[in-house]
Amino acid sequence: MSSSVESLLAAAVGGVGGTTRPGQVEMATAVARAIDTEEHLLVQAGTGTGKSLAYLVPAVEHAQRTGRPAVVATATLALQAQIVDRDMPRLADSLAGQVKRRPTYAIVKGRRNYVCKHKVEGGFPDEDEGMFDIGEVDAAAGRLGKEVVRVREWAAETESGDRDELVPGVSEKAWRQVSVSAQECLGSKCPMVAECFVERSREAAKDVDIIVTNHSFMAIDAFEGRPMLPEHDVLVIDEAHELVDRVTSTVTDELTPGGIRAAAKRARKYAESDDALDDLAGDLEAVLEQAPEGRLTAGIPDSLASILGRCRDVGRTLLTQMKPPKGENVDGPRQIALAAVDELHETAGRMLEEHELDVIWVSRDTRRGPVLRVAPMSVAMRMRERIFGCGATDEDESVRDRTVILTSATLELGGTFDAVAGTLGLRGPGSPEWTGLDVGSPFDYSQQGIAYVAEHLPAPGRDGLAPQTLDEIEALVRAAGGRTLGLFSSMRAAREASEAMRERLDEEFTVRCQGEETIGTLVRDFARDPKTILFGTLTLWQGVDVPGSACQLVLIDRIPFPRPDDPLSSARTQEIARRGGNGFMAVSATHAALRLAQGAGRLIRKGDDRGVVAFLDNRMIKARYAGFLQRSLPPFWPTTDRELVLGALRRLDQIAPEVQAVADPAKRGMTGQPVAGDPGPADGARTAVTQGEGWSTQDDDELRDGVDLGLPLAELAVSLARGESAVAARAKALGLAVPSRG
Structure with missing residues (x-):
């Protein structure tokens, strides 16, 4: 097996005119051995080792030998793009005659990254933010309206529905007009499920050798009981030093007064008790404004516990009231409202449980005001079970039999893997078997x-x-x-x-x-x-x-x-x-x-x-x-x-020799090649810096459009994802009069 992987690695590296490095060969051999022995592996591979090919080659060999895909999860979009746009195409070309068939690959993303066909076709007619119809854009809507028209025209033509293929891109607010979150999706009840871009992309991913995704998507797949990745028995986690933070972020919940008000607004059409949520939002805001920032070390105070209890109970009542009449399917707007209320209900209930491993704290957000958050003190035990399969039940056989490869340039701290392994759940009684390997660096x-x-x-x-x-x-x-x-x-x-x-x-x-x-x-x-x-x-x-x-x-x-x-x-x-x-x-x-x-x-x-x-x-x-x-x-x-x-x-x-300029990503697509029709840096060029934040021509245009529409300062801040003081300062510099209230 190791000799086979070594020859395949040599072919893959040679295909781009390079030669294998000792650390790269050592890593590839160790990955192949770990897959064969089903023992987890931590590999520290320094910059310049060529670790991507060192794990992709044995992963491809295993996938083609067994017929089961391997999943590669990264922390950053940059590495995902490198694997999908550079490493895998080159590897596929190099190994096309060396393995059973040309290696295949796909990238799997969250639902928000794709166009929802049902939404574009009018399946969410009463959604709060509304949809713009082509040809009916009010001139006052300005850039946002034009963006929505463009994205809807593109949605009618695209074969993938993938946001990354829309060049140039559009603002988040425009994209929300054509996409839905996982909670808002109608799932199998959607009348257009057979044409769904997400379902098609995930179905296609079942038949490839390598599936590329990110840490957060992989964590949702593992922890939230919503399997979204095809069954796999090899999981490679690159940039593994980021994994604990990404997993923790994925399982962190929060409550905000603004979130409660938004849920009340969505629920208003379907329930009679939505006013209770508006009252709760004001009460929560008053309590959190008085609370000091930081952890609630003495437990949840009575005043806050009372509000959380009401939020949980009102949420439960609303969920009952919002169910559609018997025999009637849930439509888009109702599903969005149900998802918003259910999130409030679940989060309030989790906070009230005060689980011994949960940490609850208050923070201040310049854009959203006070925020109440809850997160697990440690995700080690959950990762041990749900990612490494230790203690998994017979029903989770695919997890239990999975081999996990974790790699990064920084896994060995203080001279050992123990510190990182402890945070991952790989130390202590009942921990799974694993091996640590440092393949060094080509640098002296x-x-x-x-x-x-x-x-x-x-x-x-x-x-x-x-x-x-x-x-x-x-x-x-x-x-x-x-x-x-x-x-x-x-x-x-x-x-x-x-x-x-x-x-x-x-x-x-x-x-x-x-x-x-x-x-x-x-x-x-x-x-x-x-x-x-x-x-x-x-x-x-x-x-x-x-x-x-x-x-x-x-x-x-x-x-x-x-x-x-x-x-x-x-x-x-x-x-x-x-x-x-x-x-x-x-x-x-x-x-x-x-x-x-x-x-x-x-x-x-x-x-x-x-x-x-x-x-x-x-x-x-x-x-x-x-x-x-x-x-x-x-x-x-x-x-x-x-x-x-x-x-x-x-x-x-x-x-010193001449400096080396780095590539300008603003002028290139995901493949790294120049993109036809890309406007270059004009829209993204910074026109000013206000309170430490840069403003582009597009930002200024969106601000002007919002003022023309009469949006108050608070809504402008949300739309532009900036603090109110920064928005007010930039508006003043542009000579714009922003109303303080709507």
Whole structure:
């Protein structure tokens, strides 16, 4: 088997003019062995290993040998596009004569990503947001109306119904006019189920070798009792360091006053008790406005419990009243109303149960106001059963017999897989068998990069960046000649550093900060100009791939521990401590190690990259947990010698080759090829930055259209997905008068 996989891998890599790498071969062989022995596998594969082909080749071989598909789940759209548009087509071409038949593949997405034919044909005539008929668009509707007309014309012609094939795209509000969520779908009762794009795509996926999806869709399939993926006995989870957060997000529920009001509005036509929901919304808003942000550590207070009880009971009553008359099918608008009320009923009931592993907390959303959320403290046991099949019943035979392959560049923290395995449910009594493997990296980190800890700086405090830290940033940036990516633990720190460097560096360098533009634009500007430095926070820690000389210095301002007031992190820490474990190491240090490994990994992206990762937090060498963090990083050459580092940066700047511009995704489709009819960056070009948010010409047009229609500030904010203060400020700048109420 291993020799067969090795030859297939060689053919796949050779098909694109490359040669296999030792780590790639080792990984492919291990994946094939895990599939054969039905033992789960965790593989750490560094950047540049070629891990996609290393798992796709044995997955294809298994699918063709057994007739059962393999599922590949990723965290990001970028990797999904890479697999579907680049890796699988090339692999299929290369292996066409090496296996039984040409390898096949499909991407499976959530229902919201597809056109609903029934909705387009008028199956939801009384939906609150309404539908625009072609030829009946009021001029005042402006861009939104034109978008709806265009998307409906496209819906009549498309063969896939997939939103990604609509180029150029449309706003979320326009897309909602032609799509439905899983809860809103009529399912088998839909009169157009035989023509449904979703059903057709999922039926087609049953006959392919590789099914590509995302973590969240895979989690819904596993946890919510709604099987949406074909039966499979091999599951590959790429970008596996993100899995726990994505699964947790999928099983998190929330209640908001706005959500209750929206449900009441939808239910009004079908029930008599909808006014009770309006009253509940006001009561919930009043209670949450008075509640402090954070976890409800003492349990749900009586005032809130009373409201939740009423919400659950009213929801149950409404669901009974909203059922259609006997012998009459549920139509589209009624199904949407039922889904909205059922969600309120279920969420309120879950919160009232106060399950010992659930965490309930209050947060503030700039757009939606106060939010009450509930999430599991840990998803480890649920993942153990529903993803890894440990303890699954006979009815879940397909899950029980499934092999799971998890891979990422950052799975081994502190020198072992134990920390990550624990969060996945793979440790402790009753855990399934698994193997951990680190296939290394093709990069020579100790020769290509320096890990510098600024030991002389004061420990980070709560009052912003210390003057000495700003001095250090300036010295490092000047020595590097720009070429700097600054990763900060908060937007406040990133903005503070940006403002200080703009004052200190005069016109010699260009300083860009996250929030001033779209991430894609910022990264492209950074990559094309060595004199540009880019500062930002979490998105940049994980989402930047800039090979070459544009990025020769990565600054990390402090160890990225979770916030002390983070509800889930604090609850997990306390629970582990209660059971006699080290909550800090299991939660905070593990979180920080993962982020540090991801952040430091921004430096070396190809074989001839050189540079420095500078840690401006001396706890990296002085704290008792420093060794754990250091063992989680790529094996750079370590030093605390400031002058040595400054000298190295100056030399690298002097001999740096020309920078490599990164591709402009705004001008390319999912295949990476230029798209006919694409308007280019015009609609997406930023016209202004207001309160840290960029505004495009399309945003400005939508704002003008909304004002013309008389929409109040609150509705404009929802439509534009921005805070009311930002919308008001931009409207003022454009000379628009926004009514405060509808």
